[in-house]
Amino acid sequence: MRVPRTTAAVAPSIQPDALLVERIAALADKAALAELDARHGMTLYAIAYSLLFDPGAADAAVAAAFREVWRWAASFSAHKGTVRQWLGDLTRRAAACAAADPGSYRPSGNSNRDLSTSRLAAVVVPTPTPMLHSKSSPSFRSKLG
Secondary structure, three states: OOOOOOOOOOOOOOOOHHHHHHHHHHHOOHHHHHHHHHHHHHHHHHHHHHHHOOHHHHHHHHHHHHHHHHHHHHHOOOOOOOHHHHHHHHHHHHHHHHHHOHHHOOOOOOOOOOHHHHHHHHHHOOOOOOOOOOOOOHHHHHHHO
16 A cells, blocks of 8 residues: 655645744744744735835834734734734834824935845834934034034
């Protein structure tokens, strides 16, 4: 008797999105957040861009959505919808906030970074706002002479 071979043992296991959200909620798992970004980041960016028509603001809206995922992963309920729908809703809300307050977007000044990397950096390690009027600012010191 011949037993058919399956590829399930050979192929890497792909975790469902809901399990990734559970890992974020329970373990604060950055790798799970990065996986969600890899799976859905471009779609979310397309949603945000279609609402804002500004690449920087769209990226900032997606970063804001992923910050909300990081903060509120425990509140996700698979009974209310899929992770994809939840991410889309978070992105639409962030884009609406960005459209209502266009001055809220602050570019990082480093256009050579990969967008997904910069999004996750904004989620896990918020970038400090430059202190333009501080005494330690080079432009302020140069004016002092």
